[in-house]
């Protein structure tokens with residue numbers, strides 16, 4: 001029996017509306033659904049968001065754009081952050097992908113093959129990851145002018161830290177670099193940037209993690225619930241060990257539940273001090289997390305339920321991430337393929 005991952009589509013759409021409400025009426029809110037909608041299923045999340053009013057979607061690879069087109073139909077715009085790479089031409093011509101061009105080389109090859117088709121331009125304003133710097137923009141200024149980009153964008157490196165000086169520096173750089181460029185719309189902010197306020201919004205924002213209930217969007221509705229079925233419950237005597245490495249030893253007569261999930265399913269072995277929940281009651285995970293199994297101390301429960309939850313409104317992806325030394329994004333995108341996925345909300 002598989003563990004059950006419940007994904008609340010209504011919560012995702014509510015989170016999109018809440019983020020959209022943070023920017024002005026002349027600023028459109030898109031949706032980033034790269035990496036299979038942060039692991040939650042782009043083929044289902046995409047159409048739900050489109051029904052809620054999202055008109056522009058962002059992915060990270062041409063293959064994702066092609067798959068998303070099949071799920072969304074012809075109308076919504078689909079942008080690809082990695083631009084136009086070798087082999088991506090059909091994604092543009094057949095599937096209407098809008099590449100966000102990242103280099104002079106991409107601008108040149110797009111101009112040769114796809115002139116007349118919409119494109120975006122990514123500027124590097126200090127993150128040094130993707131996008132053109134000022135001199136590179138100048139080297140293809142005529143091409144860019146001829147392409148009339150649909151979108152000029154850049155990305156903030158430190159938007160989750162509102163007081164970080166990089167934010168204002170990147171904002172100034174974006175204003176300076178994009179000033180003279182023709183574009184239908186400009187975009188600088190992901191979830192963190194939306195929360196920084198109006199100067200960061202321009203005409204379009206690109207939230208990802210906030211849609212899926214993660215920080216830095218504190219007011220997000222939780223989106224995922226993960227319930228792990230109990231395979232067996234055993235009695236363990238004081239002095240007996242549980243799991244690999246005999247890393248946990250009982251100090252009292254204990255009841256240990258073994259549940260179905262493990263690091264192969266994205267439950268990070270490094271996670272420390274996590275609990276599984278019987279309703280609202282936390283039960284500590286004891287012993288090592290193994291590939292398919294997790295052992296839980298349920299001694300203090302009166303009745304052991306058929307399943308215990310790992311993710312819920314109390315133990316969110318961010319709580320779990322903190323205990324594993326990572327971020328909510330990594331918890332979400334690591335959720336494995338062995339879960340029975342159930343979508344809750346108006347689309348199902």
Ligand SMILES: *Cc1c(COP(=O)(O)O)cnc(C)c1O
Pocket residue numbers: 032034081154155189190191192206207208209210
């Ligand atoms: C992933 C990504 C986003 C979305 O970021 P969140 O922090 O998840 O909101 C936006 N823009 C770019 C360029 C990205 O790579």
